[in-house]
Amino acid sequence: MTWDVIVIGVGGMGSAVAYQLAMRGCKVLALEQYNIPHDLGSSHGVNRMIRLAYAEDPRYVPMVRRSYKLWRELGRKVREQLLFITGGVDAGAEDSWIIQGSLKSCVEHNLTFDLLTSDELHRRFPGFRLPKRMVALYQPQGGFVLSERSIVAHVSLALELGAEVHAREEVLRWEVRGSKVLVETNRARYTASRLVITAGPWAGKVIKSLNGVVKAERQVLLWVQPKRPELFRMGAFPVFYMQDGQEKFYGMPPYGIPGFKFGMYNHLHEQVDPNNMDRECHPNDEQVLRARIRKNFPEANGPTVAMKTCLFENTSDEHFILDRHPEFSQVSIAAGFSGHGFKFCPVVGEIMADLALDGGSKLFDLSLFKMERFAGNG
Numbered sequence: 157m158t159w160d161v162i163v164i165g166v167g168g169m170g171s172a173v174a175y176q177l178a179m180r181g182c183k184v185l186a187l188e189q190y191n192i193p194h195d196l197g198s199s200h201g202v203n204r205m206i207r208l209a210y211a212e213d214p215r216y217v218p219m220v221r222r223s224y225k226l227w228r229e230l231g232r233k234v235r236e237q238l239l240f241i242t243g244g245v246d247a248g249a250e251d252s253w254i255i256q257g258s259l260k261s262c263v264e265h266n267l268t269f270d271l272l273t274s275d276e277l278h279r280r281f282p283g284f285r286l287p288k289r290m291v292a293l294y295q296p297q298g299g300f301v302l303s304e305r306s307i308v309a310h311v312s313l314a315l316e317l318g319a320e321v322h323a324r325e326e327v328l329r330w331e332v333r334g335s336k337v338l339v340e341t342n343r344a345r346y347t348a349s350r351l352v353i354t355a356g357p358w359a360g361k362v363i364k365s366l367n368g369v370v371k372a373e374r375q376v377l378l379w380v381q382p383k384r385p386e387l388f389r390m391g392a393f394p395v396f397y398m399q400d401g402q403e404k405f406y407g408m409p410p411y412g413i414p415g416f417k418f419g420m421y422n423h424l425h426e427q428v429d430p431n432n433m434d435r436e437c438h439p440n441d442e443q444v445l446r447a448r449i450r451k452n453f454p455e456a457n458g459p460t461v462a463m464k465t466c467l468f469e470n471t472s473d474e475h476f477i478l479d480r481h482p483e484f485s486q487v488s489i490a491a492g493f494s495g496h497g498f499k500f501c502p503v504v505g506e507i508m509a510d511l512a513l514d515g516g517s518k519l520f521d522l523s524l525f526k527m528e529r530f531a532g533n534g
Contacts, residue, residue: 159185159348161512162339164327164362166192168199168303168498169490170354171310172505177352178317180509185346186319187339189326189358192311193304197356197430198467201377202412204303204498205395207244208267209295211257212474212496215524217265219503222519226502227301234309237302242390242409244298245277245284248399250291255399258293270294281394283387285452290400298395300408303498310505327362332484350512351487357430357467359491365482369530370492373468374426374433376441379415380449381458388416388456398452405448415461416453418445421495422468430467437463468495471530476500478507478525480515488512489527 163174166188174186190196206223210216227239248254262269271293274286286292311321322343330339330351337351355362357372382388393409393416404421411417423444428434442463449457471477471492481487488511490504497504503520510517 158336159183159346161185161350161352162187162337162346162348163352163354164330164339165354165356165358166307166311166321166323167197167354167356168307168501169356169493169504169508171307171314172501173352173354173490173508174319174321175310175314175317176505176509177512178314178319180513182513184314184319185348186314186321187325187327187341188321188323190324192321192323193307195464196435198469198493199303199307199356199498201303201464201466202417203300203408205244205298205300205397205406205408206239206499207246207295207298207395207397208261209244209246209258209269209293209298210261211246211254213257213524214261214264215521217261217267219500219520222503222506223500224297226506230306230309230502233313236305236309238306238309239299239301240390240411241297241299243394244295245281245292245394245396246295246398247277247284247286247290247292247396249289252399254397254404255291255293258295262293262295268296281392283393283453283455285454294394300395300411301499302412306501310501332486335486337486349486352490352508352512353487354490354508356491357469359469359489363481363489363491365527366477366489366491369471370477371427371470372430372433373422373470374428375419375423375466375468375495376437376445377417377419377464377466378442378445379410379413379417379461379463380456381414381461382416382456383458384455407453413462416456418449418453420445420448428467433465433467435465437465470494473529476525477527478504478511478522479527480511482527485515
């Protein structure tokens, strides 16, 4: 049997790609080396932040707008709420990257926002204790999406549409022969007209040209029981992304796990092999996060509820790769989501289906995401 498209990796992105391709009538085979869902990659830990005031680049804003629409549609189709609106805060010094970038996106795309002093932020959300040198940009449409549940939703709908999904099947190699792509796993060999690779932190292992370009990094998430739960509950506390000097932090109100969720971007700057990383959480992991909670969220600094490791898949410029393979037009690649990609899963699903079937996106300029920007770096 020859498939129309094979998808390698069925995490947040791959599940959305499989669903979008199945919706278009393709014969789809999706291959995942672990369970669906699993807690060994980048798409677990209950939820992920979503925000419109996008400091990374204003060009992301139309994509995330589309994602909001698609998240709501996905939730309606599976009759489950996947998107939760809490409001969102970006905080930092007035001249910081996060504040200036968020303001630029808000102004360029006419987004509703409030710019608050640290005292104004504390009055509105008393759980925050930021130094006076910081300001905060509040955007009411910030919130979070459920990560594992979203993967289950995309896979369930893809299966209903006729896709075939294989878990616990590791891809050993792939190659292009003429107009076909051959994929060999630890179970079988498959042939397809097109291949989409959404391998997450394993991208550098699956795609030789991305070895050294997309780098896996160990992260740690911490959930703590607030001393004053009423300040951090859903409805009283927003999601946030905060920059203090070179350090960046994020957090969310309790949901799914009964604690305030907190993390630090580039936690201990640990580049790792995703097959052999340390997946245990240690006292020094907690100490790094506790120090910031004590400083800026003292009423949240109660007992530990849970800790989990996860992985970032970083590019050097922290922008995504959404492109066709430079040598093989039959192969499309989504990679390098750098710790801020999950919110885009449904729109990346659309984009990658367009790339695989039509060679380009129908809705978005993808020049920011071309692989050619890393030429000579691998």
